[in-house]
Amino acid sequence: MATDDIRHPPEHDPAGDPHRWTSVVTAIRSYLHDVAEDFRGRDLRPADPRGEDPETIADAVFDLLTRREFTYLSKARSRSYRAAIVADLIRDAAAGLPLRFFYDIGGGYRAGVDGRRALSFSPGLGELLALRQITRLDRQVRAVYPRGVRFCLVVDNICARLVNDIPLHRTAAYCAELRGLIRQLRLEASVDLLVESEHFSPEDYSVDTRGTPTEVPSRAAVENVARFLGRECDVSEAVERIARYRVVSGETERRLQSQGHGVRMTQPATASTFGFRCFPGSDSRLQSGDVVLAYRDRDRIEPRLVTSQSPWAADIRWLDVPDLLPWPGTQVGFVIADRVGSR
Numbered sequence: 001m002a003t004d005d006i007r008h009p010p011e012h013d014p015a016g017d018p019h020r021w022t023s024v025v026t027a028i029r030s031y032l033h034d035v036a037e038d039f040r041g042r043d044l045r046p047a048d049p050r051g052e053d054p055e056t057i058a059d060a061v062f063d064l065l066t067r068r069e070f071t072y073l074s075k076a077r078s079r080s081y082r083a084a085i086v087a088d089l090i091r092d093a094a095a096g097l098p099l100r101f102f103y104d105i106g107g108g109y110r111a112g113v114d115g116r117r118a119l120s121f122s123p124g125l126g127e128l129l130a131l132r133q134i135t136r137l138d139r140q141v142r143a144v145y146p147r148g149v150r151f152c153l154v155v156d157n158i159c160a161r162l163v164n165d166i167p168l169h170r171t172a173a174y175c176a177e178l179r180g181l182i183r184q185l186r187l188e189a190s191v192d193l194l195v196e197s198e199h200f201s202p203e204d205y206s207v208d209t210r211g212t213p214t215e216v217p218s219r220a221a222v223e224n225v226a227r228f229l230g231r232e233c234d235v236s237e238a239v240e241r242i243a244r245y246r247v248v249s250g251e252t253e254r255r256l257q258s259q260g261h262g263v264r265m266t267q268p269a270t271a272s273t274f275g276f277r278c279f280p281g282s283d284s285r286l287q288s289g290d291v292v293l294a295y296r297d298r299d300r301i302e303p304r305l306v307t308s309q310s311p312w313a314a315d316i317r318w319l320d321v322p323d324l325l326p327w328p329g330t331q332v333g334f335v336i337a338d339r340v341g342s343r
Contacts, residue, residue: 024295025319028334031293031301032324038132039185052145058089060144061099070137071275072283081274088263098150099141100262102194103276105130105153106287107160108171111227113289113308119230121174123181125332126291129279129303131187138190151191152262158196159252162207163244164228168197184326194259196252205251209243217242227308279303292316292333
């Protein structure tokens with residue numbers, strides 16, 4: 001679909017200026033074209049890594065992980081994760097295997113971004129960009145280790161069920177769509193899913209919160225609980241949900257660790273997991289809302305996460321791009337960045 005073929009009524013012109021509207025559309029389409037090219041440009045030729053030194057490989061790959069493209073952590077902060085990550089990388093490289101990563105992407109749904117708090121159970125632009133990050137890392141790793149990477153996207157949907165009452169059949173549908181997207185992008189060789197409910201049952205877990213330390217949550221903490229419940233809640237319920245999370249998330253982590261070894265990564269870093277960006281510039285959780293595109297000066301496009309707390313959410317507009325977005329999406333949300341503010 002050519003830019004000249006796009007027609008929108010005047011009320012959809014975000015700047016009141018048809019020339020700027022054309023610039024916005026052109027920049028968005030150019031950005032999405034580059035995203036698509038990243039998936040098409042992968043080199044999947046088999047290679048034999050024998051003879052390469054595993055320690056040298058591990059050091060080089062750790063240096064890749066600490067680039068600003070892939071983490072918000074500084075070089076100094078990254079050093080505390082180095083020993084554990086390098087040990088995992090050496091083990092895979094010595095065995096001639098793809099380098100394995102376990103990357104948490106949430107409970108199989110995303111928090112609502114509007115006043116209705118409607119939860120989303122379909123992958124969106126954020127998931128697509130996260131897959132692009134993996135593809136970019138894989139390409140750079142193959143330059144130093146031809147076997148590349150193997151990412152396991154961790155979906156802790158039993159945790160979501162026991163903490164936030166999210167039905168398993170809804171999160172299973174999200175996982176099915178995400179697997180379909182992975183197949184469409186031909187990423188099965190480097191990406192798969194580790195879905196908690198496919199290996200364990202809610203009955204395997206304890207939700208006994210007796211003795212769990214609690215405190216009166218802040219207003220922001222109550223709002224965060226409500227976002228992931230998909231409805232309003234009061235302080236007393238927020239206290240109980242936070243206590244449940246502390247109990248269940250620990251069990252989730254222990255059980256998922258039994259499913260294999262590899263470098264453990266989350267979106268914001270934790271004390272034991274390295275912070276891997278789901279898109280360049282990100283330092284927050286993909287599951288907290290929706291990812292849209294911000295148009296900045298000089299036709300520059302940046303992905304931005306919008307949540308129910310984003311004051312500019314009402315300024316988001318939608319553009320039909322069925323020829324550029326893979327299934328299941330045909331639209332992309334965008335906003336003029338001067339309404340968002342600087343990062």
